[in-house]
Amino acid sequence: MDIQLRPQVIFDGLHFKITGSKSETNRLLLLQAIFPEIQLQNISASDDAEVMAKALSASDRIIDVHHAGTAMRFLTAFFAAKEGSEVEITGSPRMKERPIRILVDALKSLGAEIEYQETEGFPPLLIKGKKLTGSKVSLQGNVSSQYISALLLIAPKLESGLELELLGELTSIPYIKMTLSLLEKIGVKTTLIGNSMMVAPKPRSLSPEHVTLTIESDWSSASYFYSIIALASAGTSVTLSSYRQNSLQGDSALAEIYSPLGVDTIYSNNMITLKKRKCDPKPLLLNLSNTPDIAQTLAVTCFGLGIPCALTGLHTLKIKETDRLQALKNELEKLGAAVSITNNSLQFPASAEINQNIAIETYNDHRMAMAFAPLSIKIPIIIKDAGVVSKSYPGFWDDFERIGLNVIRS
Known part of the structure; x- marks a missing residue:
């Protein structure tokens, strides 16, 4: 048209x-998949949020995120840490040109099992979910904040949480702070000191004040x-x-x-x-x-x-x-x-x-x-x-x- x-x-x-904010929605949808008791209000009506929600609840082996870059990055981390799952995440022709090696390498350093299905460093990806045993990772600070947020969002699933160090100049800081703030809102403890951040393992259950969230x-x-x-x-x-x-x-x-x-x-x-x-x-x-x-x-x-x-x-x-x-x-x-x-x-x-x-x-x-x-x-x-x-x-x-x-x- x-x-x-x-x-x-x-x-x-x-x-x-x-x-509702697409950025907040997709972060909270992933956290809701980890903490099912979370209730969300004013969810984004965007295609990206719809793709994210569908992928998190689907039983299909092949997940197509189309043009949704946030979903590609966040879901890669989520399924890498989902024990027993096996999925292939793919997308549009343009998505297959968007790099993801930085995130994949970081996840592999934590113990993830991920294979490139076509071009090295780019989607589609075959992901075999398993328990990630690592707890520390370093990234350059000027990479896409979506890589960083993807790691922070799955941190509560890790047995020891996650210590993430960013090297050099930081960019897209507000999106990183958004992720940390949303983790805090659901009761997960986080720390940000200079270029280093820590996310604690998830609590056994969320207290009532952390359960219902309204998305701006x-x-x-x-x-x-x-x-x-x-x-x-x-x-x-x-x-x-x-x-x-x-x-x-x-x-x-x-x-x-x-x-x-x-x-x-x-x-x-x-x-x-x-x-x-x-x-x-x-x-x-x-x-x-x-x-x-x-x-x-x-x-x-x-x-x-x-x-x-x-x-x-x-x-x-x-x-x-x-x-x-x-x-x-x-x-x-x-x-x-x-x-x-x-x-x-x-x-x-x-x-x-x-x-x-x-x-x-x-x-x-x-x-x-x-x-x-x-x-x-x-x-x-x-x-x-x-x-x-x-x-x-x-x-x-x-x-x-x-x-x-x-x-x-x-």
């Missing part, structure tokens, strides 16, 4: 209930509303729920990041109201090593505002659903930007005009579709393969239509 978007007057003051709504999904408000006229506002000011999600940095772009964030009763004020935005220079998932949204916002943009800390974007740096360069240049990229950065000068009626390729990447959609406030634009948004935000186009944008499905 392709979607044509055309500018219309934005409805002011609407309230949207955003689905997804801040990454909120980013598209930040972009809409940033590109809208002064005074426009929208309210989103359910959000906490002391969020575990790294992307809650949106509130601070978008303030210089004219968007105020007002917290009240587990809701946030985003309101546009008059603003003369300056060039945006940011290191997004802790919040790489909002890079595409920010780049498009800056382009739409006609301001220069220089983003660094983006080294993990090349191994996402697509090479997001190259994809951003391709599509922004079609719209009239002059984009330069390296292995970990993207930048462009201000553009005076935006080319209209451009068809944006989404590369099977949900964030490409949603990041470019807010430009329709300013110009007509076409989003190819628009159904890809179901990976993280199935109701995205319905909400876009409700906010007043002209959404034409074809």
Whole structure:
């Protein structure tokens, strides 16, 4: 399905209930598989969460995670530590290009039995679950936080827990802290000192206060509303729920990041109201090593505002659903930007005009579709393969239509 978007007057003051955080949901679904007494509320409606839940409850020998990178990493660790199981985890053609050796090597050092079925270092994997006897592992600190979180999440299953040391510079720290915080919420003791962390073995049972958890709504999904408000006229506002000011999600940095772009964030009763004020935005220079998932949204916002943009800390974007740096360069240049990229950065000068009626390729990447959609406030634009948004935000186009944008499905 392709979607044509055309500018219309934005409805002011609407309230949207955003689905639960995909990041929190997938972590808690895995912990629920270890501690069945856990009850979860506001579970993410995303494809990724559905894949995760299905895989954890399935009896099939072959598990296909499709494009769900988080599920691939988390399930690899889970089944490696599930005694007596034998599964093959596979995925889409793109998933088979996404490296997993770092995690596999770490699990093998703990005693796991894992074999590559096609290309060395990449999925699919044959995993024979067994009791993991190791209790210490070291990883480079600049690897994907999903590798680190996968190990931390299975740590309660290990007889002696896990001591994990990260070497060198750390990236995506908020996602690691999220994992540790969720473990604490269910009663598992954790310690984080410098680059070292420890997770204790699981308690025999959870106390009642640790059993029912409400998942916060997804801040990454909120980013598209930040972009809409940033590109809208002064005074426009929208309210989103359910959000906490002391969020575990790294992307809650949106509130601070978008303030210089004219968007105020007002917290009240587990809701946030985003309101546009008059603003003369300056060039945006940011290191997004802790919040790489909002890079595409920010780049498009800056382009739409006609301001220069220089983003660094983006080294993990090349191994996402697509090479997001190259994809951003391709599509922004079609719209009239002059984009330069390296292995970990993207930048462009201000553009005076935006080319209209451009068809944006989404590369099977949900964030490409949603990041470019807010430009329709300013110009007509076409989003190819628009159904890809179901990976993280199935109701995205319905909400876009409700906010007043002209959404034409074809």
